[in-house]
Amino acid sequence: MKFHPIDRENWDRKIYFEHYLHQKCNYSISTNIDITMLLEQLRNKGLKLYPAFIYMVSKTVNSYKEFRTCFNEDGVLGYWDQMVPSYTIFHQDNKTFSSIWTDFNDEFPTFYNNYQIDLECYGDLKGLDTKENISENTFHISSIPWISFTGFNLNVHHDNDYLLPIITGGKYFYQKDKIWLPVSLQLHHAVCDGYHAGLFFMELQQLSYQSKEWLS
Numbered sequence: 484m485k486f487h488p489i490d491r492e493n494w495d496r497k498i499y500f501e502h503y504l505h506q507k508c509n510y511s512i513s514t515n516i517d518i519t520m521l522l523e524q525l526r527n528k529g530l531k532l533y534p535a536f537i538y539m540v541s542k543t544v545n546s547y548k549e550f551r552t553c554f555n556e557d558g559v560l561g562y563w564d565q566m567v568p569s570y571t572i573f574h575q576d577n578k579t580f581s582s583i584w585t586d587f588n589d590e591f592p593t594f595y596n597n598y599q600i601d602l603e604c605y606g607d608l609k610g611l612d613t614k615e616n617i618s619e620n621t622f623h624i625s626s627i628p629w630i631s632f633t634g635f636n637l638n639v640h641h642d643n644d645y646l647l648p649i650i651t652g653g654k655y656f657y658q659k660d661k662i663w664l665p666v667s668l669q670l671h672h673a674v675c676d677g678y679h680a681g682l683f684f685m686e687l688q689q690l691s692y693q694s695k696e697w698l699s
Contacts, residue, residue, distance in 0.1 A: 484620045488561040489552070496674075503672035507643045510672060511636045512680050515663040516687055518655060521694040522662055528698060532655075533570075534598040535694075536664070537624055540650050541568045541587045541594075543686040544622060550683070552674045553646045556619055563620040566647075570624040572606055581605070583614040584621055591697050622647045631656045635667035646671045648683070 491497055518532075525532055544550040544566050552562040569584040583605045588594040605613045627635070631654045639645050653665035668683055690697070 484567075484618070485564045486555050486559075486561050486620075487564070488559050491560060499676075500673045504643065506672075508672040509639070509670060511634070511667055511669040512677075512684075513632065513634045513665060513667040514684055515665050516684070516691055517661055518664045518691050519660075519662045521691045522655070524694045524698050530595065530698070533626060533628075533652075534595050535591070535698075536626075536652050537568050537570050537585075537598070538587075538591050538594050539687055539690045540624055541566065542589065542690060543683055544568075544648060544650075545587065546686055547679065547682060549675050549679045550622075550648050551620075554644050558644075565620065567618060567621045568624050569617065569621040571626060572602065573626075574607075574609060577609070579609065581608060581610055581613045582623070583612075584617055622649070624650045624652075626652045628652075628654050630654055631663075632665050632667070637669055639669075646674050648675070 491500070494500070521535065522532065525535055548562045551564075551566050552560070554560055565587060567584055567587055569582050571580045571582050573580050583601055585594070585598045585601045588597065601614065635651050635653070637649055637651075639649070649669040651667040651669075653667075655662055655664040657663075666684070666687065668680055670680060
């Protein structure tokens, strides 16, 4: 996957980037996504919510280069053509988790099938990262399906150079004849402002509303 370097000196975001990078300023926003129609569609087709959630998040991340902006392994600032989701899976027997990754595909049936293959191959392996050959262009998704949180925050200390989004889903709940999924988005202010967080959640909600189109 191609990495596009950013010309920092002529970048219209230069002053914001340098200010918030120096301030080591990241932030998180949590909101609830209406998944009423999405869940109905998934149940009708006998499909699982978690891979659909991973697909929706990945499609949203890949829709905006701000969510794909980072430093590469050589310390160069730029953005990837496409990001690959690395997501957590829970081991019921010993209550630990592992992270595996699945190549993103814009066609949901293809992505879902690839997810199922990866889960079958690596789902029972114990360890933090059980699928090898993870690429640079990955971002992280996790799930806390036991609680419906109203806020969630990770404290990541990585020399302040981790710029990619981190997304966490919670336990869905029923309210006013709707089904809601709590979602937390963590961003670095050097590359993403509140506007970009708004874009993320609006895109995610639209994908949920339009699930009948991309699930077919």
